Amino acid sequence: MPDRTTAPSALPTASRLRAEHVSLGYDARPIIAGLSTAIPDGSFTVIIGPNACGKSTLLRGLSRLLSPAAGRVVLDGKAITELAAKDVAKRLGLLPQSAAAPDGITVVDLVARGRYPRQRLLRQWTDADEAAVAEALDATGTRELGPRRVDELSGGQRQRVWVAMVLAQETELLLLDEPTTFLDIAHQIELMELFARLNRQGRTVVAVLHDLNHAARYADHLIAMHDGRVVAEGPPSEVVTSERVEEIFGLPNVVIADPVTGGPLVVPSGLPAARAEADGR
Amino acid sequence: MSTIDRPRLDPGYRRHLIRCGPIAVAVRTRSLAVATALLTVIALLAVAALGLGTYPLAPDAVLDALFGGRDTLDRTVVLEWRLPRTLAACVLGALFAIAGALFQTVTRNPLASPDVLGLSNGAFTGMLLTVVCFSASWPLMTAGSVVGGLATAGLIWGLSRRAAGQSFRLIVIGIGVAAILASANTWMLLEVELDTAMFASAWGAGSLNGVTAGALGGAVVCSLPLVLLLGLLTPGLRQLDLGDDVAGASGSRPARTRAGALLIAVGLVSIATAVAGPVAFIALAAPQIARRLAGAPSLSLTLSALVGAFLLLASDLVAQHLLPVTLPVGVVTVSVGGAYLVAVLIQEIRRRA
Numbered sequence A: 001m002p003d004r005t006t007a008p009s010a011l012p013t014a015s016r017l018r019a020e021h022v023s024l025g026y027d028a029r030p031i032i033a034g035l036s037t038a039i040p041d042g043s044f045t046v047i048i049g050p051n052a053c054g055k056s057t058l059l060r061g062l063s064r065l066l067s068p069a070a071g072r073v074v075l076d077g078k079a080i081t082e083l084a085a086k087d088v089a090k091r092l093g094l095l096p097q098s099a100a101a102p103d104g105i106t107v108v109d110l111v112a113r114g115r116y117p118r119q120r121l122l123r124q125w126t127d128a129d130e131a132a133v134a135e136a137l138d139a140t141g142t143r144e145l146g147p148r149r150v151d152e153l154s155g156g157q158r159q160r161v162w163v164a165m166v167l168a169q170e171t172e173l174l175l176l177d178e179p180t181t182f183l184d185i186a187h188q189i190e191l192m193e194l195f196a197r198l199n200r201q202g203r204t205v206v207a208v209l210h211d212l213n214h215a216a217r218y219a220d221h222l223i224a225m226h227d228g229r230v231v232a233e234g235p236p237s238e239v240v241t242s243e244r245v246e247e248i249f250g251l252p253n254v255v256i257a258d259p260v261t262g263g264p265l266v267v268p269s270g271l272p273a274a275r276a277e278a279d280g281r
Numbered sequence B: 001m002s003t004i005d006r007p008r009l010d011p012g013y014r015r016h017l018i019r020c021g022p023i024a025v026a027v028r029t030r031s032l033a034v035a036t037a038l039l040t041v042i043a044l045l046a047v048a049a050l051g052l053g054t055y056p057l058a059p060d061a062v063l064d065a066l067f068g069g070r071d072t073l074d075r076t077v078v079l080e081w082r083l084p085r086t087l088a089a090c091v092l093g094a095l096f097a098i099a100g101a102l103f104q105t106v107t108r109n110p111l112a113s114p115d116v117l118g119l120s121n122g123a124f125t126g127m128l129l130t131v132v133c134f135s136a137s138w139p140l141m142t143a144g145s146v147v148g149g150l151a152t153a154g155l156i157w158g159l160s161r162r163a164a165g166q167s168f169r170l171i172v173i174g175i176g177v178a179a180i181l182a183s184a185n186t187w188m189l190l191e192v193e194l195d196t197a198m199f200a201s202a203w204g205a206g207s208l209n210g211v212t213a214g215a216l217g218g219a220v221v222c223s224l225p226l227v228l229l230l231g232l233l234t235p236g237l238r239q240l241d242l243g244d245d246v247a248g249a250s251g252s253r254p255a256r257t258r259a260g261a262l263l264i265a266v267g268l269v270s271i272a273t274a275v276a277g278p279v280a281f282i283a284l285a286a287p288q289i290a291r292r293l294a295g296a297p298s299l300s301l302t303l304s305a306l307v308g309a310f311l312l313l314a315s316d317l318v319a320q321h322l323l324p325v326t327l328p329v330g331v332v333t334v335s336v337g338g339a340y341l342v343a344v345l346i347q348e349i350r351r352r353a
Helices: A055-062 A085-091 A107-118 A127-139 A155-167 A185-200 A212-218 A242-249 A273-278 B029-051 B059-066 B072-107 B119-133 B138-163 B167-191 B194-204 B213-242 B244-249 B254-276 B282-294 B301-322 B329-352
Strands: A017-026 A029-039 A044-048 A070-075 A092-095 A173-177 A204-208 A221-226 A229-234 A253-257 A264-268 B015-020 B023-028
Touching: A017 A055, A029 A055, A029 A070, A029 A229, A044 A055, A044 A185, A044 A212, A055 A173, A055 A204, A085 A092, A085 A107, A092 A155, A092 B244, A107 A127, A107 A155, A107 B213, A127 A155, A127 A185, A155 A173, A155 A185, A173 A185, A185 A204, A185 A212, A212 A264, A221 A242, A229 A242, A242 A253, B015 B029, B023 B029, B029 B059, B029 B072, B029 B282, B029 B301, B059 B072, B072 B213, B072 B254, B072 B282, B072 B301, B119 B138, B119 B167, B119 B194, B119 B254, B138 B167, B138 B213, B138 B254, B167 B194, B213 B244, B213 B254, B244 B254, B282 B301, B282 B329, B301 B329
Parallel strands: A044 A204, A044 A221, A092 A173, A173 A204
Antiparallel strands: A017 A029, A017 A070, A221 A229, A253 A264, B015 B023
16 A cells, blocks of 8 residues: 655656656647656556546657657656667556457467567567566466457456556556546456556556546555646645645545545545536536 | 476467577467468469360379479470469469458458559559550569559548548548549550550459569569568567557557558559459458468468469469350459458448447
8 A cells, every 4th residue: 555655746866757848749739738747666656637638648658659749758868759669668568548459369369469579570489478478467367368368358357468468568667548447346446456566566657547536545656637737746645635636626525534544535525616617506 | 487387378279389490489270270271272273273274284294394304395385384374373362462461451451452442453554554655565564553553552541541540431432443443444445556455454354364474573573572571560560450559559660560561562462463464352352261261360461372372373273274265364353252242241231230
């Protein structure tokens, strides 16, 4: 559980991955302008914010899928756009929202696709590849699903298999875009515990999440965004306050102590501001 | 962590691990078996094709002539008259099939292939224009056909660009362009001199009748670098199956891979068209037949090429020897392919319903 505390707001000195004054967007329409932030090494960082605030865009920028129109994303001291795609993929793995498995592919084959950045033309399946895939399956508890077809799995199983594919990349940085959306609460918790364990084993985990309470419970570093800007960043106890949740989401709420962990727990207490206006109040 | 005492992972099917010097790959056992079977059938058909004709030869006589027998007449018939045509059927069938597999992989649509999209027609248009405006020499015709194919690809890409990612729209636009080009080709044939028109229209159905060793050699020399280049692209191409985001995040470059694959496909189909004309449906059907034979989730370029070689060789045998009249091979592939296209369309409609 979140027992590490990072010094608030002061940029941590150790950050392999950071954004420096980046502007990101599609078709020259910026969603994010001049944003700077840093991912503390070894942290479980969660990016929160309302729909369309630029969370996923930031994650795509941090993972090199989207090139910044201005500013730069720095990975290990170099602009990420200047690194070769395979070089980035050996250090940073991303699970995007739009992952599609080819019809009929089996679990082992899908997870093996994560080995792409480490394979060479004539060396497509070495003992190291097999060992990495086996380890990724073990880490996600999907070893026994290995021979099954991905399209036959349940939603929770399938998501764990995708996580295994990213793990097979053997990267120290793990970026996850809304990894628990569309899953029921038990499967959500199962996945969050998996990410927390991967984090404890030494990986830096960055996730975009919708559920504030999951974010507060599992993250040790939060980045709160609104309208393409970072509104607050730091440990959950400092970022998740009643005023800030109302400011960002327009949702009246009370923040109480989580009866299990003692961390902040957001409880809505009225209609969201926009909804209340629409109702004519 | 030791990897030796771990039990091997079970991927859900049988496979062979090939370790040989710098090579370390895993191959599906079923794919290996299918490839072996196809190679055997192709070899048998080739021997039959080399033996059949007005001067028939028994299989042992064919093999004798192939591997340095002394009968000069046999050797002339087999090596000089029949071998170029048989080899052309194998090589061009493979080229058409590879181009089709590339189009279907990149667009993720089993109906997208260079013949359905009008690229073969476009290559033929380019070639006709070359014949009309310049001369009927093979290198010029190939150049004209490659330019025609690329121009058609550019046109289709331009028209369907705003609907990026909608492969259904791409196909509808392609079918429209194909129809326009087909009528343009007919019009040109009506306008040109009689002997040019006769030569070109036989060739326009897709035929191996006029194939010479020189033209075939030229096609092999032109396509070999493209096929080698394709070998480098294949792993990245396979990664595209997972969607652009996963492909990009795992270190491949989707846009570049896709553009490279399509350019190579247009090049291959144009080269093949310059030699044999727009032979229809090999590109469309071969990759899907190969996928069903292999039972694998991704299209295999190697198996597609083998199925393509088999289809064109078998169609040419039917066109030459089994029918009461000798027809251009394109007529046979159109008939077989038409039936196949209807079957695929029905399957697609059922799946959507």
